[in-house]
Each structure stands twice: as C-alpha cells, then as structure tokens.
Amino acid sequence: MKMREQGVMRGSGGPNKHFAEKIWVPLLAKNTLAPRSSLAVFILILLCIGAFFSTRLLDSSSITSLSVNSPKKSIFTALTSRNHPRPPENPKIPEKPQENQRTQIEIPLNCSLGDTILTCPANYYPSKFSIENPDPPSTPQPTCPEYFRWIHEDLWPWRETGITKGMVRMASKTANFRLVILNGKAYVETYQKSFQTRDTFTLWGILQLLRRYPGQVPDLDLMFDCIDWPVIKKDFYLGPNAKVPPPLFRYCGDNTTLDIVFPDWSFWGWPEINIKPWEDLSKDLKEGNKRSKWVEREPYAYWKGNPAVAKTRMDMLKCNVSDKQDWNARVYGQDWIREHQQGYKQSDLASQCNHRFKIYIEGSAWSVSEKYILACNSVTLLVKPQYYDFFTRSLMPLQHYWPIRDDDKCRSIKYAVDWGNSNEKKAKAIGKAASNFVHEELKMDYVYDYMFHLLSGYAKLLKYKPTIPPKAVELCSESMACPALGLEKKFMMESTVKGPSSKTPCIMPPPFDPATLHSIIERKEKSIKQVEAWEKQYWDRKSKNV
Numbered sequence: 031m032k033m034r035e036q037g038v039m040r041g042s043g044g045p046n047k048h049f050a051e052k053i054w055v056p057l058l059a060k061n062t063l064a065p066r067s068s069l070a071v072f073i074l075i076l077l078c079i080g081a082f083f084s085t086r087l088l089d090s091s092s093i094t095s096l097s098v099n100s101p102k103k104s105i106f107t108a109l110t111s112r113n114h115p116r117p118p119e120n121p122k123i124p125e126k127p128q129e130n131q132r133t134q135i136e137i138p139l140n141c142s143l144g145d146t147i148l149t150c151p152a153n154y155y156p157s158k159f160s161i162e163n164p165d166p167p168s169t170p171q172p173t174c175p176e177y178f179r180w181i182h183e184d185l186w187p188w189r190e191t192g193i194t195k196g197m198v199r200m201a202s203k204t205a206n207f208r209l210v211i212l213n214g215k216a217y218v219e220t221y222q223k224s225f226q227t228r229d230t231f232t233l234w235g236i237l238q239l240l241r242r243y244p245g246q247v248p249d250l251d252l253m254f255d256c257i258d259w260p261v262i263k264k265d266f267y268l269g270p271n272a273k274v275p276p277p278l279f280r281y282c283g284d285n286t287t288l289d290i291v292f293p294d295w296s297f298w299g300w301p302e303i304n305i306k307p308w309e310d311l312s313k314d315l316k317e318g319n320k321r322s323k324w325v326e327r328e329p330y331a332y333w334k335g336n337p338a339v340a341k342t343r344m345d346m347l348k349c350n351v352s353d354k355q356d357w358n359a360r361v362y363g364q365d366w367i368r369e370h371q372q373g374y375k376q377s378d379l380a381s382q383c384n385h386r387f388k389i390y391i392e393g394s395a396w397s398v399s400e401k402y403i404l405a406c407n408s409v410t411l412l413v414k415p416q417y418y419d420f421f422t423r424s425l426m427p428l429q430h431y432w433p434i435r436d437d438d439k440c441r442s443i444k445y446a447v448d449w450g451n452s453n454e455k456k457a458k459a460i461g462k463a464a465s466n467f468v469h470e471e472l473k474m475d476y477v478y479d480y481m482f483h484l485l486s487g488y489a490k491l492l493k494y495k496p497t498i499p500p501k502a503v504e505l506c507s508e509s510m511a512c513p514a515l516g517l518e519k520k521f522m523m524e525s526t527v528k529g530p531s532s533k534t535p536c537i538m539p540p541p542f543d544p545a546t547l548h549s550i551i552e553r554k555e556k557s558i559k560q561v562e563a564w565e566k567q568y569w570d571r572k573s574k575n576v
C-alpha cells in the first residue's frame with residue numbers, strides 16, 4: 031500500500047463538522063399507518079414480480095462459471111424485508127420545516143473514566159438509546175448503490191445450509207479476531223494482533239456502525255482475517271459431496287475464492303502512513319480537484335507507490351520516461367522512511383491530482399489507493415486487477431476507468447494516454463464518472479449502509495443464537511478511543527459517529543438474476559477486448575509507418 035498524505039487537519043474545522051448524520055426525534059403525531067401499509071403492499075408486489083422473473087431466468091439461462099453464484103432466493107427477500115420492518119413514510123405527506131420539530135441527538139464519547147481504563151462506561155450508548163427512541167426516522171430512503179447487490183453473491187454459498195457454529199469455528203483457522211454482537215454491543219476475542227492497526231480501525235468502524243444504527247444491527251458471530259489475500263478456495267467447496275465453506279470476512283476476494291469482503295480499515299484512518307479518515311480525505315480530494323481543470327493538468331500517466339511489494343509493479347517501472355523512450359508514464363517510488371522523516375510532505379494525496387491520467391496497479395493484493403486514485407477527476411488507467419474489494423466489482427471499463435493490459439503495460443499506457451489527449455471530452459467524462467462514483471456512491475453513509483446490510487444478511491443466515499465467547503472482551507468506542515494516543519486517537523476522534531442516524535439505511539437492491547449478472551460480466555469483457563483491439567490497431571499502424 032502506498033498512499034500517504036499530510037497530517038495537517040487542524041484547519042479543517044475539528045471533529046464536529048463532518049458528521050452529517052443527526053437524529054431528529056419527531057414531536058408530531060404519528061399518523062402514518064395507512065401510507066405505511068400501502069407501501070408495504072407495494073413492496074410485496076414488487077418482491078413477487080422480482081421472484082417471478084428471477085425464477086424464470088433461472089430456468090432458462092445456461093449457468094456459466096461466473097453465474098454459478100447467482101440464483102438467489104430466500105436470503106434476498108428476507109434481507110430486503112427484514113431490514114426494513116418499518117417502511118419509510120409516504121413522501122407525499124406535506125413536510126413542515128423540520129428544524130423546529132425535531133431534536134438532534136448527539137451522544138459524545140464518555141471518557142470520564144479516564145484515559146487509561148479499558149472498560150466501557152456503564153450504560154454507554156447505543157443500547158440504552160434504542161429503548162428511549164423507538165420511533166423510526168421518517169425520510170424515505172433511496173435504494174443503495176448497485177455494488178450492494180454483490181452482498182447477495184458473497185453470502186450465496188450459505189443460502190441453503192445457513193451458517194452453523196461449526197462453520198464459524200472452522201473459519202477461525204486464519205482469523206485475527208472473532209466478533210460477536212449481542213443486543214447492539216460488541217464483544218471481541220483476539221486470536222492474533224494484525225499487521226499495524228488494521229484490526230483496530232476495522233473494529234473501530236464496526237463500533238461506529240453500532241453508534242449510527244443503535245439496536246438495529248442484529249446479533250451475530252463472525253471471524254475476521256486482516257491479511258491481504260483471500261484463502262477460502264472455491265475449488266474445495268464445489269461438487270456434489272463438497273463441504274460448506276467456512277464464512278470468513280476480509281478486505282478482498284478474487285474469482286477463485288469465497289471470502290466475504292468487508293470495507294477496509296482505511297475508511298477510518300491509517301495512522302502508520304498518515305492517511306486520515308475517508309470522510310475528511312475525500313473532501314480534501316474534492317477541493318483539490320477544483321484547483322486544476324482536467325485540460326490544464328500534465329498530459330501524462332502518473333503513479334506513485336511502493337514498487338517492491340509486487341512483481342507487476344516492478345515491471346511497470348520499465349515504462350517510466352527516460353532519454354531513450356517515452357511511454358507517457360511518470361512513475362515514482364515511495365520512500366517511506368524519508369517521507370516519514372519529512373512529515374509526509376511529498377505524499378499529500380490531494381496534491382497528487384495534477385495529471386490527466388493516474389495509474390492504479392495492485393500491490394500484494396487489492397490496494398486501498400484505488401479510491402484515492404478514482405477520486406481525482408483524472409482518467410484512471412487500471413492495470414488488469416486480480417482482486418476485488420467491496421465496491422470495485424461495479425466499476426465499468428470505459429465508463430469509470432480505462433483498462434490497461436497486465437502483460438504489455440508500457441504500450442498499453444502509451445496508447446491510453448494518446449487516446450485521451452486526442453479525445454479530451456470523452457477522457458474527461460471517464461475521469462468525472464469515476465470521481466462522482468467515489469464521492470457519491472462511496473461516501474461514508476453508504477460505507478456504513480453496506481456494512482449494515484452485509485452484517486444483517488450474514489446474521490440472518492446464522493443457525494444458532496450467538497453467545498459471548500469466554501475469552502472475549504466487551505468493546506465500545508470509549509474503551510478504544512479514550513486510551514488511544516497520537517494519530518490513532520486523532521483519527522478516532524475525527525471519525526466518531528456523533529449520534530444515531532436520522533435516516534434508516536438505504537434500501538437493499540435485489541440480487542442479480544443470472545442473466546443480468548452474465549450480461550454485466552460480458553459487457554465488461556467486451557469493452558476490455560474492444561480497447562485491446564484499438565490498441566493493436568494503433569501499434570500495427572505505428573509499426574507500418576516507421
């Protein structure tokens with residue numbers, strides 16, 4: 031992982047300003063029964079239509095290797111209806127100015143026990159809150175972004191069997207920790223401390239989810255592995271007599287594995303390399319984008335990172351400009367030690383958006399840098415990836431990025447940059463689409479909603495009632511943040527969820543039916559092939575002219 035950025039955050043308004051979510055306690059009459067039930071009927075009809083079509087498609091489609099995971103049924107309907115036991119009110123009800131009628135609820139961290147004690151204060155939020163505030167908030171919610179549909183795919187292996195205690199225990203083999211949520215409280219058993227603060231900030235993110243949706247995250251029991259590479263091999267679990275795979279959460283997957291993907295720690299901060307929480311960092315990047323227009327940027331492809339972590343990155347260094355060649359690439363190695371000594375001045379992410387093209391290339395697995403690169407308004411040149419994380423499966427070539435061959439990187443980059451510089455409007459649009467995707471569909475609200483829906487769907491599959499493991503400790507935001515020091519503390523304070531969300535989670539979209547999933551994958555492959563064909567033409571023409 032390679033990105034860093036400068037740690038000056040003082041001027042950004044303090045930890046309070048980035049919490050958009052507020053709780054509004056309705057003081058007006060609850061006259062919403064009728065609209066609610068008609069909405070429920072509507073949803074029911076929709077579900078029936080959906081079920082009809084997906085069964086139809088199931089019958090008629092040839093199942094390809096990619097759509098093996100696709101026919102869905104019970105988890106889905108269950109997920110959709112279960113997470114929304116109380117549909118939002120009818121939007122037609124005339125809205126009065128809400129400020130006067132609702133009270134915003136913020137629940138600050140209670141560090142009164144002191145900065146050294148690792149226990150949770152008595153009656154800390156959120157469990158108490160859910161009792162006091164049983165009313166659902168009232169704004170109708172939008173449907174979640176498309177990438178949420180992959181939640182259905184990730185949970186597909188357990189659709190028929192459910193998840194037993196034995197399966198979860200099997201997943202402990204490589205897990206760093208086990209997380210149990212009971213009545214809105216978190217309990218953690220640590221098996222092995224992770225690399226750096228990955229586990230800490232992952233757990234911190236989950237605690238913030240519990241603050242955001244108090245009492246709404248169902249009881250669950252899961253295993254989490256913080257290492258880069260997915261390990262649950264599909265091959266072991268296919269075939270007539272195969273066992274059901276152990277459910278294991280981690281940050282990325284690939285097409286040969288069944289690990290369940292979960293947002294990585296960097297959304298709440300990465301203190302070791304001074305990457306601040308995504309909420310603030312994405313704002314910096316947005317601001318940075320205003321500083322330079324696309325056409326005014328350097329007309330080259332930029333990359334900066336640590337090449338030593340992967341062969342393919344070392345290979346890309348060959349594409350750098352020299353006296354003998356110019357592949358239109360400007361690539362730089364990151365010197366961690368020097369940058370640390372210099373306070374990361376050279377690695378401010380927001381100031382790295384001054385090229386028209388930015389290269390994304392995987393490191394040892396997926397790289398957290400992808401969202402920072404996509405956020406730049408530059409055209410992302412995406413070197414063919416092997417891994418996916420929770421949001422990248424919905425990125426489309428030529429819409430959100432330009433695909434780059436892994437086996438012929440220099441020529442591929444050269445062509446991409448030439449194409450973009452001579453098709454400015456189209457290139458700019460690709461950069462903008464990626465930026466919009468990241469700033470809109472990947473904002474923290476949706477990251478939390480993704481976690482919410484994934485964990486709810488997972489919990490739904492459990493065949494047993496979770497209990498607190500004997501060696502687990504109760505974990506709350508206070509017990510993590512109060513004793514934390516330095517950047518860790520700062521990032522925790524900045525990413526603390528201020529209080530319960532005034533909104534219910536977005537509405538979970540239905541699973542892909544096999545035909546749709548198939549056509550998405552086909553469309554993706556087709557565009558990549560198209561680019562490869564253009565590339566070939568370009569180079570054929572060049573070689574004839576020389």
Ligand SMILES: *[C@@H]1O[C@H](CO)[C@@H](O)[C@H](O)[C@H]1NC(C)=O
Pocket residue numbers: 140141142143150151152153
């Ligand atoms: C903070 O926690 C302490 C210790 O549990 C408790 O006595 C106190 O009432 C709490 N303060 C608030 C404001 O909830």
Ligand SMILES: *[C@@H]1O[C@H](CO)[C@@H](O)[C@H](O)[C@H]1NC(C)=O
Pocket residue numbers: 347350351352360361362363
């Ligand atoms: C790539 O070329 C630029 C310009 O010559 C140079 O500054 C940079 O250090 C080179 N990158 C690497 C990794 O050698």
Ligand SMILES: *[C@@H]1O[C@H](CO)[C@@H](O)[C@H](O)[C@H]1NC(C)=O
Pocket residue numbers: 095096285286415416
């Ligand atoms: C899996 O991905 C690799 C490249 O990452 C590709 O070569 C292979 O064809 C893919 N397999 C399937 C079944 O899609």
